[in-house]
Amino acid sequence: MRNSILLGLLLITIGCRQEKQQTLVEEVPPIKQTENVKKDLIFPTDFLGVYKGNLQITSSNGTEEIPMEFHLLATNESFKFDYKIFYGDERSERAYTLIQTENPNIYELDENNGIILPIACSNHTLFSTYEVAGNLLNNSEVFYEDRMEFMITMSTLTNKEETGESAGYKVNSYPISVMQQATLLKQ
Numbered sequence: 001m002r003n004s005i006l007l008g009l010l011l012i013t014i015g016c017r018q019e020k021q022q023t024l025v026e027e028v029p030p031i032k033q034t035e036n037v038k039k040d041l042i043f044p045t046d047f048l049g050v051y052k053g054n055l056q057i058t059s060s061n062g063t064e065e066i067p068m069e070f071h072l073l074a075t076n077e078s079f080k081f082d083y084k085i086f087y088g089d090e091r092s093e094r095a096y097t098l099i100q101t102e103n104p105n106i107y108e109l110d111e112n113n114g115i116i117l118p119i120a121c122s123n124h125t126l127f128s129t130y131e132v133a134g135n136l137l138n139n140s141e142v143f144y145e146d147r148m149e150f151m152i153t154m155s156t157l158t159n160k161e162e163t164g165e166s167a168g169y170k171v172n173s174y175p176i177s178v179m180q181q182a183t184l185l186k187q
Contacts, residue, residue: 044081044100044143047072049186049187051187052068053067053068054066054068055067055087055180055181056180057179058179058180059178066089068085068182068184069084069184070084070184071084071085083109097110098110105121107121124142124144134156134157135154135155136155137153139152147183148183150183153179154177160174
């Protein structure tokens with residue numbers, strides 16, 4: 001009999017705990033959409049405009065900050081866009097052309113000097129990797145409704161480090177020597 005009473009109390013206690021847990025779950029309000037959740041925007045047309053802010057350049061020499069502007073503007077041709085970057089107080093200009101290809105995930109960046117870089121596009125973000133003068137550069141630009149985030153990292157190819165081997169594959173790393181980061185606000 002005593003065992004039956006203990007078993008009954010145990011079941012009642014467990015039942016009360018389960019009811020309490022269910023009540024707590026039911027009282028949680030639905031999750032609201034936040035600013036970081038991207039809406040059904042279309043790149044590049046929904047992100048055309050002028051973006052301004054400061055570029056932070058970090059290297060072994062420390063950190064420097066300079067003004068930066070980014071322009072992504074329509075042209076007379078629906079598949080081409082003005083893609084301009086201005087650096088510093090002197091507004092040193094880099095005037096490029098962003099070209100849509102037949103593949104919606106691939107663009108070309110024409111530097112208007114004979115150099116054309118392929119650029120991957122996914123989820124309103126542009127990605128590219130290229131080598132210049134013995135340096136490997138990785139670039140990403142993330143577009144939001146009110147801003148963009150710009151980042152370039154640079155590694156010197158001669159600083160390659162063999163970091164080991166796993167599953168028969170050699171792994172090399174390229175330590176980053178310079179980082180450039182900016183959050184630019186849409187004007």
